[in-house]
Every structure is written in C-alpha cells, then in structure tokens.
Amino acid sequence: AVVVVGSVNLDLVVQVPRLPVPGETVMGGGVEYRDGGKGANQAAAAARLGADVTFIGACGDDGFAANVRYGLLSAGIDTTGLADVLGAPTGVALVVVQPDGENTVTVAPGANHALSPADLDAFTDAIGAADALLLQLEVPLTTNVAAARMARSAGVPVVLNAAPLPEDVADLRPLLDVVDVLVVNESEAEQLAATGPSAATPMEQASRLRDHGARIAVVTLGRDGAVAAYDGGDCVQPGFGVDAVDGTGAGDTFCAALGVSLGEGMDVPAAVRRACAAGAVATTKLGARAAAPTPGEVDRLLAR
Numbered sequence: 001a002v003v004v005v006g007s008v009n010l011d012l013v014v015q016v017p018r019l020p021v022p023g024e025t026v027m028g029g030g031v032e033y034r035d036g037g038k039g040a041n042q043a044a045a046a047a048r049l050g051a052d053v054t055f056i057g058a059c060g061d062d063g064f065a066a067n068v069r070y071g072l073l074s075a076g077i078d079t080t081g082l083a084d085v086l087g088a089p090t091g092v093a094l095v096v097v098q099p100d101g102e103n104t105v106t107v108a109p110g111a112n113h114a115l116s117p118a119d120l121d122a123f124t125d126a127i128g129a130a131d132a133l134l135l136q137l138e139v140p141l142t143t144n145v146a147a148a149r150m151a152r153s154a155g156v157p158v159v160l161n162a163a164p165l166p167e168d169v170a171d172l173r174p175l176l177d178v179v180d181v182l183v184v185n186e187s188e189a190e191q192l193a194a195t196g197p198s199a200a201t202p203m204e205q206a207s208r209l210r211d212h213g214a215r216i217a218v219v220t221l222g223r224d225g226a227v228a229a230y231d232g233g234d235c236v237q238p239g240f241g242v243d244a245v246d247g248t249g250a251g252d253t254f255c256a257a258l259g260v261s262l263g264e265g266m267d268v269p270a271a272v273r274r275a276c277a278a279g280a281v282a283t284t285k286l287g288a289r290a291a292a293p294t295p296g297e298v299d300r301l302l303a304r
C-alpha cells in the first residue's frame with residue numbers, strides 16, 4: 001500500500017487562439033474540468049499501477065470539492081483522508097492553452113495550504129503500515145515534515161518529489177533531513193544542488209543532492225530518462241523512445257511508479273527503469289491524470 005500526502009486541484013482548462021497580453025480579454029473555447037494537483041495525480045498514477053492508495057489532503061467547502069473527491073474516488077483511491085476545510089476554496093489551477101501548446105498556469109492553492117499536521121493524526125497507523133509515503137511540495141512544509149517523521153519512525157521509505165521548489169530552497173532543510181528518496185527534474189536539480197546551469201553532469205548533481213540527506217537521489221531528464229545516485233552506486237537509465245504528444249503528468253507518473261516499485265522491494269536500477277517506462281507511456285497521451293499507464297502498458301515498453 002502507498003500513502004500520498006499532498007495537493008488536489010481542479011484544473012480549469014481553456015483553449016484560446018492566442019494567449020492574452022496583460023489587460024486583454026481573449027475569447028476561448030468551452031472550459032474543461034480536469035482532475036489535478038501533484039499529490040492527487042501521483043496517487044492516481046500509483047492506483048493505476050495497481051497499488052492500494054490512501055490519499056491525505058484537503059479540499060474546500062465549495063462546489064468544486066465534490067469534483068475533486070469524485071476524481072479521486074473514480075481512480076480507486078481511499079479518500080477518508082480528504083479533509084473538508086471550512087471557509088476555504090478548493091485548490092484550482094487556471095490553465096490557458098494556445099494552439100501550439102504554449103500555456104500559462106495560475107494556481108490558487110486554497111485548501112491545500114490549510115492541510116495541517118493535525119490532519120494526519122487519524123492516519124498514523126495507515127502511514128506506518130504503508131510500503132512507501134509519497135510527498136511533493138504543494139502542501140505546507142510543516143505537514144510534509146510531520147508525515148515524513150511518522151513514516152520514518154515506522155521504517156516506511158519517504159519519497160519526496162521536491163516540486164515546485166520554494167523561493168528559498170534552504171527552507172527545505174528540515175524536510176530533506178527526513179527523506180529517503182529525493183526526486184527532481186533537471187532545473188530543480190540545478191537549483192537544489194546549487195551548481196548553476198550545466199556546471200555539473202546530471203549524475204554529479206544527483207550525487208551532490210545526496211549530501212542533503214536522502215539515501216537515493218534521482219534526477220529525471222525528460223526524453224533522456226533519469227539518473228540515480230545511491231549507496232549501491234550510480235545508475236544511468238536512458239529514456240524509452242516513444243511518440244510523445246504531451247509531457248504533462250510524466251514527472252508525477254515517474255514518481256508514483258518509483259515509489260510503488262521501491263515499496264514492492266525492487267532494487268534502485270530496476271525501479272528507476274520501470275519509472276522511466278511509466279513516465280514515457282504517460283507522454284504518449286494527453287492530460288495529466290488520464291495519461292497514467294496500467295502495469296500492462298509499462299511492461300510492454302519494458303519488454304521492447
């Protein structure tokens with residue numbers, strides 16, 4: 001079983017002929033409601049891969065709360081940990097997309113920022129019994145630290161996708177101290193490892209990231225796959241060649257697959273390979289939640 005503590009959003013997506021400039025109004029097509037939030041997306045990807053998933057997060061007391069709850073339930077996720085925050089709006093992402101795919105995204109975190117350590121109290125046992133705890137950075141740091149400590153004290157591996165990074169990455173120190181597996185993309189790695197652009201190879205960055213405390217540091221490289229630095233050595237996983245149509249959801253799918261695989265006891269190179277295959281499949285479909293692959297789809301790519 002996997003527990004995810006994190007964000008859940010409703011993404012409001014509108015296609016426009018071109019992105020508006022400041023002060024301008026542009027007429028778009030009909031609004032599309034998509035399930036989103038990095039936490040909920042990772043939970044859904046883990047569930048699609050066959051894991052038993054409990055999601056701990058927060059929605060507001062508005063009409064959108066029912067949408068996000070239904071989105072989680074229909075993905076087969078246990079939502080007893082989804083708190084209703086009175087007086088807060090459900091998290092929303094406003095996404096505007098022009099025909100070439102260029103977009104702008106504005107996130108109103110709402111209830112996600114109200115998820116507190118106290119909301120975890122009823123789930124100490126669930127976290128302690130999990131095979132892995134998955135975290136991201138769209139809920140308060142204090143809540144992530146509290147969840148990670150609960151997992152740690154029960155010997156449950158903590159997988160942190162350090163995205164999106166805060167303004168001051170030094171704020172992350174208390175969390176990085178209690179994380180087992182750190183997953184970042186290239187630009188996050190540059191910021192976190194404080195190497196500056198292209199001052200180090202991805203593998204050098206991964207090893208440097210381990211200095212922050214994680215046992216396993218993974219840097220994802222888009223179409224080029226991923227690298228990992230860990231106790232057993234280094235692992236370089238080239239990307240799987242696919243016809244990518246939409247990169248949304250690839251990172252979240254990668255993290256979910258990595259957490260599920262490590263939780264199943266897979267070794268690091270095998271887990272990174274499976275996560276890369278899962279991320280690659282996710283790029284072959286549109287959208288974030290809808291793109292998450294089944295175990296069969298991942299296995300087919302792994303067997304190629």
Ligand code: ADP
Nearest residue numbers: 185220221222223225244250251254276279280
């Ligand atoms: P993020 O979306 O968080 O920036 P990446 O772009 O690094 O993350 O993608 C995460 C993972 O998804 C990669 O490590 C890789 O395994 C897979 N992936 C992403 N884009 C592609 C692609 N074009 N072709 C094949 N695999 C991809």
